[in-house]
Amino acid sequence: MEEALLRAVLFGTPILLASLGALLAERSGVVHLGVEGVMALSALAAFALALETSPLLGLLAGMGVGVLGGVALGVFAVTLRANQFVAGLSLAALGLGASGLLGKRYEGLPLANPLPEGGLALLALGLALLLHLLLYRTRFGLYLRSVGENPKAADLFGVNVEGVRYGALALGGGLIGLAGAYLSLAYRPSWTDGMTGGLGWVAIALVILAAWEPLRAVFGAYLFGLLFFLQFRLQGSVPIPSEAFATMPYLLVILVLALSGRTRAPKALGVPFERGR
Amino acid sequence: MRRVLTLLLALGLGFAQGDKLKACFIYVGPVGDAGWTYAHDLGRKKAEAALPWLETRYVESVPEAQALPVIDRFVREGCQVIFATSFGYGEAVLEAAKKYPNVIFAHATGVKRAPNVATYMADFYQVYYLNGLAAGALSKTGKVGYVAAFPIPEVKRHINAFALGVRAVNPKAQVLVRWINAWYDPAKAREATEALLAQGADVFAFTEDTPTVIQTAARKGAYSFGHYTPMLKFAPDHVVSGQIVHWEVIYIDFLKKVKEGVYTPKNLQNVDYFWLLQHGAVEMGADYGVPINPKHVPLLQKAKLAVGGKEVAVYDRIMTLLKDMQSPKPTFDPFTGPIRDRKGVVRIPAGKKASLEELLTMEWAAPGVVGDWPGEPK
Incomplete structure (x- = not known):
């Protein structure tokens, strides 16, 4: 039982971190569909730097790439007011492709000093609490939420809408980068092409299921981690085919979170802001 | 012109x-x-x-x-x-x-095949049997873990050969199998290994394209066998041997x-x-030219099994069989009868070797295999 809870947290952590990153962007009104690609690039950057220098610098590099990814999305989605869905999907494809191309020489190498999963998991949990406080207890949080709900009104009150959105994308990007670094420096620890394996998409879905609330994202991510582990722990001891078991984490998380309350998206989500319109 | x-x-x-x-x-x-x-x-x-x-x-x-x-x-x-x-x-x-x-x-x-289409395969089943012998000797809990890709004859044949080896040394041992339904999925390989560790498995073999199982097992001090390429470098103290292709x-x-x-x-x-x-299309080894990690040789020399009524060191048995199967005319084959499946049905009669056809279409599960087994014959 303790084993299952530990797996829930340790495998839930990368999903939680990526989810928090996307959540922050979305609360400011920007849809971040680039998570999978940014995570893949961060995982590679973190691993490459950890191999050449130290794991801690690797971690920072991963976060740095995440921030850059967020800012890049901002250039298209905020400044150029491009379609956010298209911009995000392009970022996802670009990140996955670029990481595969750039990572060739790091593939299949062991990492001598991996980072401890437990410490990073605690950090992630702490960050979720901090994010909750940031959103509901600080001025920046108020700005961020108002920009996501009604950017016109926020603008009238003197809030720099574009600045806040860039801030949310950069901060959120850092969290997504941390998720990628966790995978290649602690969870695996190694790097292979495609190692994010769709976790970025799970994280995006989780944002919606968690109703854009950081604390509910913690619950959802851990629940996914728990069920993902249980599909193997229970395989063979319950008369359910393994293929059907594999769908359980996805189905049950949707079911549980759907039943646990109403959800409402930030009103200005996905809508580019333009002054005077 | x-x-x-x-x-x-x-x-x-x-x-x-x-x-x-x-x-x-x-x-x-x-x-x-x-x-x-x-x-x-x-x-x-x-x-x-x-x-x-x-x-x-x-x-x-x-x-x-x-x-x-x-x-x-x-x-x-x-x-x-x-x-x-x-x-x-x-x-x-x-x-x-x-x-x-x-x-x-x-x-x-x-x-x-066709007049201009040939088929080819470098198969590991003999190597899996030898690694099974080592796994049976090294497991203290009597539970050996196998993280498996897809339930197809090729993978089933390998698990069976491995289980026959494990049971030859420890007739009470179990091979716990978990299917991940993927050739490449490090996250599934990791969590499936964690699940098997939680159930007491202390030696691991697998079919998946990354060293994830090895890395995960080594964190808990469990032994493992590499797959497809030399994987010793991922856990130098815990990789005992493995299957390597040429x-x-x-x-x-x-x-x-x-x-x-x-x-x-x-x-x-x-x-x-x-x-x-x-x-020479396949090799048994933790690395090229290293059939068994020298760190684990003493343990395998201490462990014994009975061969034809005589006590033999597991290490010697592995080396003898390896040499035999590497020779131009091998006398030993892991799938030599009498072999019953885990339900007790005779699959290979006494004195007979499994034919190529039987190897390529193998669906039954060997005794000692525990877990879901899609397509298991009644």
Whole structure:
């Protein structure tokens, strides 16, 4: 039982971190569909730097790439007011492709000093609490939420809408980068092409299921981690085919979170802001 | 006049191409994946280094439905021999073989042949049996974990050979199997290993394209066996041995015979390589040339098993059988009867060896295998 809870947290952590990153962007009104690609690039950057220098610098590099990814999305989605869905999907494809191309020489190498999963998991949990406080207890949080709900009104009150959105994308990007670094420096620890394996998409879905609330994202991510582990722990001891078991984490998380309350998206989500319109 | 010119041009082209044989490879994954495709590409490179008259090309990460356009391209570029390195390319290869009757095709792990389509496989079942012997000796809990890709005959044959080895040393041992339904999925491999560790497994073997199982097992001090490529470096204290492939042995033999005219696009109907230890197509090892990690030799020398009423050290038994199966005429085969499946049905009668057909269609589960077993015969 303790084993299952530990797996829930340790495998839930990368999903939680990526989810928090996307959540922050979305609360400011920007849809971040680039998570999978940014995570893949961060995982590679973190691993490459950890191999050449130290794991801690690797971690920072991963976060740095995440921030850059967020800012890049901002250039298209905020400044150029491009379609956010298209911009995000392009970022996802670009990140996955670029990481595969750039990572060739790091593939299949062991990492001598991996980072401890437990410490990073605690950090992630702490960050979720901090994010909750940031959103509901600080001025920046108020700005961020108002920009996501009604950017016109926020603008009238003197809030720099574009600045806040860039801030949310950069901060959120850092969290997504941390998720990628966790995978290649602690969870695996190694790097292979495609190692994010769709976790970025799970994280995006989780944002919606968690109703854009950081604390509910913690619950959802851990629940996914728990069920993902249980599909193997229970395989063979319950008369359910393994293929059907594999769908359980996805189905049950949707079911549980759907039943646990109403959800409402930030009103200005996905809508580019333009002054005077 | 024009005819003479055409002839001269054709001759000139022939000279320009020289006497090089052009062989082209279709890969299902990326060449750097450390598993299946990586091993094939290593084989391609070694063949090219060994055969000065050979020229090769490859296309990686070709989805199984996209094989035909790639083959079309290869033929246009003058490929004379095309190696399709995934089971799923089968239909495309047979279709292309009809379209291009003068091109030679070889299909890895394939079952259907044609006058210009051969099939080939480097199989690990003997190595799995030997690693099973070591696993049975090293497990303290009597529970050995196996993280398995897909429930298909190839993987089932390997698990069975491994389980027969484990049980030969410890008749009460269990081989706990978990299917991840993927060839490549580090997250599933990790969590499946964690699940098996939680259930008490302390030695691991697997079928997946990354060293994840090895890394995960080593964190908890559990032993493991590498798969497909040497994986010792990922856990130098815990990798005992493993299965290593040498595709180049098959590639070199095949291409030499094409070059010498032994194989033509008309006589491949019965050409099927199912190459084993005796051909050097596979190797038992934690690393190249290291059959058993020296760190674990003392433990395996201490452990004993009964062979024909006599006590023999497990290490000696492994080495004797390895030598026998590497010799040109092996006397031992892991699938020699009497073998019953885990339900008690006789699958191989006493004194008989499993036929190639029986090996290639194996669906039953060996005694000691515990867990879900899709497609298990009644």
